[in-house]
Amino acid sequence: MTDRTPMVFIVDDDQDIRTSLTRALGQRGFEVAAYASAKAFLAAYDGTRAACLVLDYGMPEMTGLELQALLNRQDNPLAVVFVTGHGGVPESVQAMKAGAVDFLEKPFRQSVLIERIETALELAEAKRAARATRQGIQARFxxxxxxxxxxxxxxxxxxxxxxxxxxxxxxxxxxxxxxxxxxxxxxxxxxxxxxxxxxxxxxxxxxxxxxxx
Missing domain, CATH: 1.10.10.10 (Winged helix-like DNA-binding domain superfamily/Winged helix DNA-binding domain)
Structure with a gap:
């Protein structure tokens, strides 16, 4: 796998979800890395790779919304697709206002998730390019x-x-x-x-x- 391979991060405390999504997305040509918590993801992600983040809303210690907010402050080239088993309308509205591509309720069709992931990857690449432009301008100043x-x-x-x-x-x-x-x-x-x-x-x-x- 290279940096040109579409990258998907999965952060979900449900082992079955991580396993099934990792297998399904890998079969479709995505590079996949899965984590059981926001903390584990943050320890591994270096902040440079443009990628889709498939993120569970309801996790202990740090929720999906809290992780999304942190990543937004860090200006990372990630685009988020939320998946949840118990999120409601207020949570979905908050996630979308913060830039999430979608907020999918479990169980969801994998075809729908794949479509959202592809949209997210396009957005993530645009964010990466915009950040590179900003960094180039800042270097001049x-x-x-x-x-x-x-x-x-x-x-x-x-x-x-x-x-x-x-x-x-x-x-x-x-x-x-x-x-x-x-x-x-x-x-x-x-x-x-x-x-x-x-x-x-x-x-x-x-x-x-x-x-x-």
């Missing part, structure tokens, strides 16, 4: 010096006062020094104008990241 970050912050906070003279007066440095910094900023961020800089920051923040400003 990480090149900036403290003074360059100050100038970028001033340009973003006061778009009507972005001349080198205005920025220099605010920071107590000469316009020529500002010109030098601006040239370096554009080079490091790989943009050509203030408009492109604003767009770069928007792409970072809208994707869930924060520029190091």
């Amino acid at each position: 990480d090149r900036l010096t403290a003074r360059e970050e100050e100038i970028v912050a001033r340009m973003l906070d006061n778009p009507a006062e972005v001349s080198s003279k205005e920025i220099g007066n605010f920071l107590g440095i000469s316009p020529r020094t500002v010109d030098h910094h601006r040239a370096r900023i554009l080079e490091k961020l790989e943009v050509r104008s203030l408009v492109e800089l604003v767009d770069l920051v928007a792409r970072l923040k809208n994707g869930g990241g924060q520029a190091g400003l």
Whole structure:
């Protein structure tokens, strides 16, 4: 198996469910890893692999919803399909609002689960690609010096006062020094104008990241 093989994680405290799903999904060409608890899954998952997480709602110690919330905060490239034997409407609504692909009640048809898994894998790959883009953008901002970050912050906070003279007066440095910094900023961020800089920051923040400003 390689990272290109569709990956499915199963987290369910029911041994029979883990065994049957592992066998069924493996026969369909998925790479499968199953865990009896959220804690066991978290200890094994490195946070990089794009995958579908088939997640039981009602587990001891950490519920499926609690694990979903934790993974969302960590910005992992996973898409969740919940399976449950006793979840209700409030739980399913909460799961869907938090980004779950579906909330299936046991027993469910394997054909339906497979369909949801395929949808989840597409979403997970999109999340992985978006995270890679954010990390690439953040890496550009990480090149900036403290003074360059100050100038970028001033340009973003006061778009009507972005001349080198205005920025220099605010920071107590000469316009020529500002010109030098601006040239370096554009080079490091790989943009050509203030408009492109604003767009770069928007792409970072809208994707869930924060520029190091």
